[in-house]
Amino acid sequence: MPATLRAVLRGLESALSSPPEEELRVRFAMRYVAPTSIEEAVSVLDGAVAAQVYAGATDFIPQLRMGRPEPGVAVDLKRIDRLTDLRREGNTWVIGAATPSARLAEEDDLVAELPGLVEAAGLIGSDQIQSRASLGGNLCNASPAADSVPAMVVNDGRAVIAGPGGMRTIPVASVVTGPGTTSLASGEFLVELVFDRPPPQTADAYLRFIPRTEMDIAVVGAGARLTLDEAGRCQEVSVALGAVAPTVVMVPAAEDILVGHTLTDDALKRVAAEASAVCNPIDDKRGTKAYRRQVAGVLAVRALKLAADRAARTGS
Amino acid sequence: MTVTATPTTDSQPGYKWVGTRPVRHDGLDKVTGRARYGADLNLPGMLIGAVLRSPHAHARILSIDTSAAQAMEGVKAVVTGADFPMLESGGEGSGEEYYDPRDLCRNVMARDKVLYEGHALAAVAATSRREALAALAAIEVDYDVLPHVLDVSEAMAPDAPILHDDLITEGVDPIPDEPSNVASRYVIDRGDIEKGFAEADVIVEREFVTQPVHQGYIEPHAVVADVGEDGKATVFCSSQGHFMVRSHTAELLGWEPSRVKVIPAEIGGGFGGKTTVYVEPVAARLSQKAGRPVKIVMTRDEVFRATGPTSGSKIRLKVGATRDGRLTAVEGSMAYQAGAFKGSPVSLGCMCAFAPYAIENVLLEGLDVVVNMPKVAAYRAPGAPMASFASETLLDEVAEQLGIDPLELRLRNAAEEGVRSVYGPVYKRIGFKETVEAVRDHPQYSTELGPNQGRGVASGFWFNFGGSSSATVHINEDGSASVLTGSPDIGGSRASMALMAAEELGIDVYDITPIVSDTESVGYTEVTGGSRVTHATGMAVIDACRKVVTDLRARAAKVWDVDVEEVEWVDGRAQHVSGDRAPMTTRDLAAGAAGTGGPITASAAVNARGAGVAFSTQVCDVEVDPETGAVTILRYMTAQDAGRAIHPSYVEGQMQGGVAQGIGWALNEEYIFDTGGTMENPGFLDYRMPVASDLPMIDTVIVEVPNPGHPYGVRGVGEVGIVPPMAAVANAIHDATGLRMSELPMSPVKVLEAIGANGG
């Protein structure tokens, strides 16, 4: 989506509407740099006070249009090979933080193994946006409504982060700390995202609700992943919801309800109720609290069913 | 899901060109990127203008200090309201042409008060956009923020904030002593309403609410103005009428119109929204002060916050009918948001709501209510869509209660030739019934529906306008013709003008060059609006061509030395009645023109009065997701009386475009304001117009019941298509779910709420 952060930007705007004098000055002199290595990027960020890294700029530029003061330096990460890579490495998939979403759908094996993740990335905006938007940008933009984040979280994604202190890896789930904020320290940036290749009879799915069929920000998003045994009973279950709380929320009760069982209507009804219960949504121009709660349950169930169908197919 | 568009009228009996589908003459420029729209002109030395807009929905301007901005590097001119004359009331006209100079001058540049968030109150011209924006930030405005009001009911409450201290309600007796936010009251009172309801076996009554929606043209308003050392202004801009831009710009600057020349850019959509001025006079004044050309291009955000949406409304209607489905009485009240200045299309809503039907007893009241949002502008069939959402939903309810097919109910009450319309005039030949029959006979109407699916129908009416248009036709040396008009081509009208000229002159349509001329090269022409161009400007073209043909015959007579009565014009050639002379083509006559009287040219002007009214009937199939409230449009079909389709492809295009806009209005489009009166969704992300994947193919049936007021029978086709969709969708949702939706938009949130309230 061109402006996944716009959901939270209204809040930021008030903070930015009276920028300090220094920021006013720099808005007249934004420089563009495109480092070609991680080391170069680290040193650029280390030296520049008001630097902003970006990947696709599909949120960054609209934010500037809406009045966010320009940073002193815009650091384009797309010229660093590792950040636009997509590869299978041992038992993992490694996706560069700035790799355009469109690339994911072009990798047939990735589509086969992590269809929900690919679908979630594929829902970020139009074909035009798909050429630019990335998992890394979607994550670090820290919008509560980011489509790819619930799908990354249910797949236990890890985020590889570079910074002045070297590289570190943390769970995707601990990157976003609130609307528009992340746990990345000053001078740090996301390098890549790592996902284990799924074991047999395991699959994921991501569904979101938007008023139109395209071009909207998620009103509710639901990611699900499960592993089935030979009898079709759930062995592992993970459900994560987007756009219903300041950050992605898990539905731990789904595991309690479903592990050891098949997806019966009764069980799914209970999962839906639990999904609705964990939501902490807001009323805004895109939906109401009540709507988000109710539809979160609906989508959680639909995503689980879709994931289960896929898992059953991968097992045969 | 694909429904094939029905080809129609490709060979009209008696016509060679009318009803065919040539490639439009301006098409090549538009598929290659060569066509120049409003923002596509840059001039040497050109400055960039930008407008300061109010952050408050309602505030008194205590002071504006532009001195810091004036002093900034690169800033060449600054203007505020003080740079424009204060104009007083005295506007004429109605409908799409209505304006009051007092209001227009205050809307273009606020004076003592800002009346909506986004209201312009100063502007600058600088050597770059960056400098212009910095200068805007340096303008200091001291506001006394006032309470604001957006809802029509709240605006009419006794303690409501008053927008205009001098606004006294018109149309009520006695004349009120105190100002209010009700600008006027309009009433249609016919027959005996009590008797009508007494005759009714069934009475339905319901209240409806609709939100403001924007025209949503993709091209933002854009202008380049260049005021020369002689004080004359050249204005390049896209608009629905460059003569309108000339007169408004001159009036707002305190000039004579002849001091302004307007060159029409290609226009990137308007739908009524470009029938007035916003930045044009501002750019001209900035240019005059700076002595350099000034360009102003609105941002999308500005387009939403400062240019005309159409009204939101609150409507209460009551309809009575006999057991056999005869409508006996309608009664109700409609209140429309006018925006910050008077002039909502509420009277048109009252007139249109039941215009398709023969009803004896009618009492409808319309209230024009000013509120703190942008002044509304015309939008495709202004006023009719929201009123028809209400009336056509109620008719569906009547049909349901009586157990009559909804199309049959419409046929039983259909107005026809000789019937006095709800709004007054007696109809001439009209094609309403034919549109209903076309839907009834279309395969979609009997296609089987699945679970959670439903079908709805609705009809609509629009007057169509005539008015003033001019045309000039030149025969070139090679026998081809140039056709000059003053009507901006917003959707294929050049092709229609060329087709009519080809028909009259008898030459190939591709030997016609249709040209949209500037304000100094062709006679006065009203805006492209009211579905008037093919009708009225078309009549001017036909008249001018007929003068040319008369001249061509006279020249042939001169060559042959015979009486002109002995010369006929057949298939683009002069023939002698005797048949014993070799016919002469336009090429022959043009080649010899010097010897027969000089260049061959003629002009004509009309004030067309015979615009035939238009009707549309539509059927919509939907599927409702009972768990999310999402409504999917499965199939859609529209039948419309075009009178005579000159270029059927562009008639279909108008029909389909109107439907798509109506579906957007029905399902998702709305202005959303925060508690401070600030628009929360001023962009295409959250102002949700339909995208390609939201819609099915939109099947069309062109009905042709010729308009007796036009030589070929043309009726306007641009507007009526947007009238039925909201009710058609609502009626389809009802068929699918049993729910009566009475508020627009019927967004997933509202539909799911309704399902929940219904115990679903």
Added chain:
Amino acid sequence: MSRTHVTCTINGDPAEFLCEEDQTLLDTLRDVVGLMGVKEGCATGDCGACSVILNGRLNCSCLVFAPEAEGATIETVEGMAGPDGLHPLQETFLEGAALQCGICTPGFLVAGKALLDRNPDPTEEEVRYAVAGNLCRCTGYDKIVRSILDAADRMGEAAPAS
């Protein structure tokens, strides 16, 4: 402030331009290079009127900083017609009356080309989603979608059987 020099390929020809570093590719293409066929409808990536093909992928040029174009290949509507005449999409748009006001047309043509470049035989649904990032307010999309499908047919017939 000094401007940055960018070298790239535009519509098959080597090109150079100077830009400010916070300028978008859209503004540069229009106001510096002079390619006015690239339109601005929103400047926030929501309407697709400014669509270009950048390094083989469809992009909103309003969401690209101009300096990013260094070394890039850029295709705009101005480059679609060649010495052999119009692109089949341009032909079918004209014949199928797929434009009314025409402001969105360049973006649709470029998006249509990007689609047919990678999927020469799309379904109606694929076409609708492929151009969902392009807003048209005039047509209701019916004739646009048909014209893209027609162009695919035409190109399929013209292509040698494989």
